[in-house]
Amino acid sequence: MRILVINCGSSSIKYKLYGVEVGDSLAEGIIEGIGTPSARHRHRVEDWETAVEVAVVDYRSGVSRIVEALSEWGPTPPVADSREIVGVGHRVVHGGERFSSSVIINPSVMEAIEALDSLAPLHNPANRAGIEAAGNLLPKAVGVAVFDTAFFSTLPERAYRYAVPAQWWSRHGVRRYGFHGISHRYLVERASEVLGKPRPNLVTFHLGAGASACAVRDGRAVDTSMGMTPLEGLVMGTRSGDLDPAVVFHLMKAGLSASEIRRGLEREGGLLGLSGISSDFRRLTEATRAGNPSAALAVEIFVHRIRRYLGAFLVQAAPCDGVVFSGGIGENSLEVRRMVISDLESMGLVLDPSRNAVTGGRRISTEGSPIPIWVLPTDEESLIARDTVRLVVVGQV
Numbered sequence: 001m002r003i004l005v006i007n008c009g010s011s012s013i014k015y016k017l018y019g020v021e022v023g024d025s026l027a028e029g030i031i032e033g034i035g036t037p038s039a040r041h042r043h044r045v046e047d048w049e050t051a052v053e054v055a056v057v058d059y060r061s062g063v064s065r066i067v068e069a070l071s072e073w074g075p076t077p078p079v080a081d082s083r084e085i086v087g088v089g090h091r092v093v094h095g096g097e098r099f100s101s102s103v104i105i106n107p108s109v110m111e112a113i114e115a116l117d118s119l120a121p122l123h124n125p126a127n128r129a130g131i132e133a134a135g136n137l138l139p140k141a142v143g144v145a146v147f148d149t150a151f152f153s154t155l156p157e158r159a160y161r162y163a164v165p166a167q168w169w170s171r172h173g174v175r176r177y178g179f180h181g182i183s184h185r186y187l188v189e190r191a192s193e194v195l196g197k198p199r200p201n202l203v204t205f206h207l208g209a210g211a212s213a214c215a216v217r218d219g220r221a222v223d224t225s226m227g228m229t230p231l232e233g234l235v236m237g238t239r240s241g242d243l244d245p246a247v248v249f250h251l252m253k254a255g256l257s258a259s260e261i262r263r264g265l266e267r268e269g270g271l272l273g274l275s276g277i278s279s280d281f282r283r284l285t286e287a288t289r290a291g292n293p294s295a296a297l298a299v300e301i302f303v304h305r306i307r308r309y310l311g312a313f314l315v316q317a318a319p320c321d322g323v324v325f326s327g328g329i330g331e332n333s334l335e336v337r338r339m340v341i342s343d344l345e346s347m348g349l350v351l352d353p354s355r356n357a358v359t360g361g362r363r364i365s366t367e368g369s370p371i372p373i374w375v376l377p378t379d380e381e382s383l384i385a386r387d388t389v390r391l392v393v394v395g396q397v
């Protein structure tokens with residue numbers, strides 16, 4: 001029996017295949033550039049890897065290629081017959097107020113996901129397209145939706161409500177939902193293991209192209225830096241994060257259109273907007289080392305915002321059992337971790353520079369640091385696979 005995990009983005013499909021014990025993935029890959037004439041399909045089975053340019057017009061033909069690759073590509077394809085795939089776990093970005101845990105997909109679940117399109121216009125339609133494609137191509141497999149918002153269903157109302165007219169919430173759904181929940185939930189589970197504490201109080205940071213902080217109390221999310229959409233909070237690759245809403249009125253008065261402002265905040269802001277160089281943190285690190293002042297400033301602002309949330313969330317999570325860094329930047333940039341945890345001994349956070357310089361999942365604080373600090377590589381797909389196994393094979397989450 002095999003479990004396929006599918007993560008459909010606005011123009012890509014990432015996938016991983018697992019056995020039902022959900023150890024290391026048996027195969028994985030990505031199709032990028034869906035809908036363009038030259039999509040790229042990368043596929044890996046153990047040490048065997050290939051990348052081909054192909055035309056993939058839509059998600060259905062993308063999923064069809066994936067099923068074919070899993071059963072035909074490489075010296076030892078991990079699927080002999082597509083009926084071996086008994087469950088398909090789908091990452092679904094927005095579950096709104098309805099979904100507080102993973103569910104088996106049926107027509108009413110699909111309708112509910114569709115009803116949330118307006119809150120996640122780039123993501124939910126892509127997620128549904130992937131679900132429909134897998135349902136058609138693998139009719140025997142049970143589909144499971146794992147929501148990025150579900151982990152935040154435990155936020156108290158004081159954390160998820162905005163101080164706006166109450167009707168905006170009741171009529172228009174204006175509230176904080178939180179995102180990156182699959183990653184934060186995974187990090188809480190891993191931190192619980194490494195700290196040897198079943199329901200820890202934590203501050204977790206997922207720092208990748210998107211970035212967010214989460215405050216955790218008794219193993220449950222109690223606050224998040226993300227908002228009604230994934231635009232609020234930390235500085236991200238191209239997203240501004242926190243901003244005075246009056247900036248929008250100011251710019252509209254100055255003649256910018258709503259779509260120009262939106263593009264600036266979502267696609268041309270963040271590290272890219274600040275540096276004018278790139279949204280890619282590796283490039284900014286290199287440019288900073290080469291003495292580029294705008295790259296250095298972008299990194300400083302990125303770190304400053306993280307420290308703001310660290311301070312705020314240490315209060316929400318007090319007494320805090322641990323601080324966790326994850327995501328491409330959190331796992332790999334020792335400079336960011338050093339800058340974030342500098343001069344915080346008085347707050348109980350003491351970095352060990354030599355541990356911070358090593359790669360891989362590990363504790364990076366000193367032995368005596370009152371609050372331990374960890375780097376933990378995230379693994380959203382394995383969590384989606386485990387939920388899928390529990391619902392499809394074991395029969396319960």
Ligand code: ADP
Nearest residue numbers: 207208209210279280281282327328329332333
């Ligand atoms: P996503 O949110 O798309 O899953 P990732 O978690 O893979 O993204 O993070 C991507 C970010 O991580 C990019 O900005 C990339 O430059 C950064 N990154 C990856 N490796 C390193 C590294 N060695 N040093 C600094 N930044 C890195």
